[in-house]
Amino acid sequence: xxxxxxxxxxxxxxxxxxxxxxxxxxxxxxxxxxxxxxxxxxxxxxxxxxxxxxxxxxxxxxxxxxxxxxxxxxxxxxxxxxxxxxxxxxxxxxxxxxxxxxxxxxxxxxxxxxxxxxxxxxxxxxxxxxxxxxxxxxxxxxxxxxxxxxxxxxxxxxxxxxxxxxxxxxxxxxxxxxxxxxxxxxxxxxxxxxxxxxxxxxxxxxxxxxxxxxxxxxxxxxxxxxxxxxxxxxxxxxxxxxxxxxxxxxxxxxxxxxxxxxxxxxxxxxxxxxxxxxxxxxxxxxxxxxxxxxxxxxxxxxxxxxxxxxxxxxxxxxxxxxxxxxxxxxxxxxxxxxxxxxxxxxxxxxxxxxxxxxxxxxxxxxxxxxxxxxxxxxxxxxxxxxxxxxxxxxxxxxxxxxxxxxxxxxxxxxxxxxxxxxxxxxxxxxxxxxxxxxx
Numbered sequence: 001x002x003x004x005x006x007x008x009x010x011x012x013x014x015x016x017x018x019x020x021x022x023x024x025x026x027x028x029x030x031x032x033x034x035x036x037x038x039x040x041x042x043x044x045x046x047x048x049x050x051x052x053x054x055x056x057x058x059x060x061x062x063x064x065x066x067x068x069x070x071x072x073x074x075x076x077x078x079x080x081x082x083x084x085x086x087x088x089x090x091x092x093x094x095x096x097x098x099x100x101x102x103x104x105x106x107x108x109x110x111x112x113x114x115x116x117x118x119x120x121x122x123x124x125x126x127x128x129x130x131x132x133x134x135x136x137x138x139x140x141x142x143x144x145x146x147x148x149x150x151x152x153x154x155x156x157x158x159x160x161x162x163x164x165x166x167x168x169x170x171x172x173x174x175x176x177x178x179x180x181x182x183x184x185x186x187x188x189x190x191x192x193x194x195x196x197x198x199x200x201x202x203x204x205x206x207x208x209x210x211x212x213x214x215x216x217x218x219x220x221x222x223x224x225x226x227x228x229x230x231x232x233x234x235x236x237x238x239x240x241x242x243x244x245x246x247x248x249x250x251x252x253x254x255x256x257x258x259x260x261x262x263x264x265x266x267x268x269x270x271x272x273x274x275x276x277x278x279x280x281x282x283x284x285x286x287x288x289x290x291x292x293x294x295x296x297x298x299x300x301x302x303x304x305x306x307x308x309x310x311x312x313x314x315x316x317x318x319x320x321x322x323x324x325x326x327x328x329x330x331x332x333x334x335x336x337x338x339x340x341x342x343x344x345x346x347x348x349x350x351x352x353x354x355x356x357x358x359x360x361x362x363x364x365x366x367x368x369x370x371x372x373x374x375x376x377x378x379x380x381x382x383x384x385x386x387x388x389x390x391x392x393x394x395x396x397x398x399x400x401x402x403x404x405x406x407x408x409x410x411x412x413x414x415x416x417x418x419x420x421x422x423x424x425x426x427x428x429x430x431x432x433x434x435x436x437x438x439x
Contacts, residue, residue, distance in 0.1 A: 016061025038410035069128025071353030074278035074307025078114030103162030158194035197231035276356035283309035376405035
C-alpha cells in the first residue's frame, strides 16, 4: 500500500510489542503500527515511525502488547439477560427451560439491550468480531453497527415450539436482510440453522439453496450431546454430520458449533470437506455434554476455532478464559502435555477464528492492508511479570483486566477500559430493569 506524500495518518500506535500472527508469526519489539482509513498502513520500528508519520491520534505502547482482535466464532449474545437463570442441568433440560423463557419475554427491545451488554463484555475481554445466532437478528445487526463492532450473523432457521409466529416472520425477512446487508461495513451475513434436530428436511433444503445460491457461510450446532444424536437419528435416520453431508452443507464455508461427539470417520469427513469447528469447552462442560476431540481434529487438519456459546450456559463471554480451558482440558484428557501449545491456541482465537468465519483475508492477523481490528494489552501487571513467552502469558496468565484498548476498522471502541461507543451505565441499568420486571 502506497503512503501519501504528506505521511498523514489517522492513528499511530508506537513503542511496544506487536504480535502479528502473520504467516511467519513475527513478534516485533519496540515497534509501531500506522492506521489510516480503517486499515493497517504500515508496521515497523518505532524509531522510524516517529519521523515518517504525522498522526491525528497516538497510542503509547510502553510496556504494552498489541494483538489482533479476538474472534468469537459461536455465541448467542442476548442470552446475557439469562445469565445464571438455569444452571446445573443437562443440555436438553436446559434448552427446554430457556426456550420457554425466551418465548415469553424476548422482544426486539430486550434483545437489543442484551446484545449491547454482550458487546461491552466482549470488548472488555479482547474480542472485536463475533458470530451471533439469535432471534431478531436485524435489530442485533444494527446494534452492532452503532457500536462499531464486527458481527457475523444472519437468518437463523429453527422449528421450535413457541416461536411459530417468529418463524413465519423469519422466512419473510431473510431474503430482504441478505439483500440489504451486501457489502455493508462490519456486517458479514451468513445463513444459519439451529440444528438438524430442530429443522425438517424441507427447511434444510431451503437453507442449502440459500447457502449455495449466495455463496455465504453456513452455521449450525452439530453433535453437541448424546441426546442430540438420538433426536437427530429419530428425526432424520442418521447422525448429524451425515445429515448435513446429505444436504451438501459440509464445505469450506461451513462452521459447526461444538462437535463434541464425533467418530473417526466424521472427523475425517470434516477435514476432507474443509469444514470448520467452533469449540466451546465451558458450555460443553457446564451442560455435561462432554469433551470435544480437539486434539484429534487438529491432527487430521480440521480448522478449529473457539467460541463462548451463550452466556446463559457458559456463563461469560471471556475468550481468553475459554482458550485456557481448551488447552488444559485437552492436555488432561489425552495425557499429552504437548497438545494445543499456547501459540496454537492463540491462533485459534485469531487467524483460525477469522478463517472459520471466512474473514481471514480481512482480520485475524496484523498485516499491512488488513482491517485495523486490534487490542492493546497491558503487560505491566503483576500476573504478567516477568515475561519469557508472550503466547504463554496470553493463554495461561492473562486477566481480562489487562485488556486496555480495543479498535475495530480503525475506530477506537474502548480506551483505557472505558467504552466510547456504548453507554455502559445505561445498558446495565436497562438490563437490570428487564431482569426485575420480566424475569
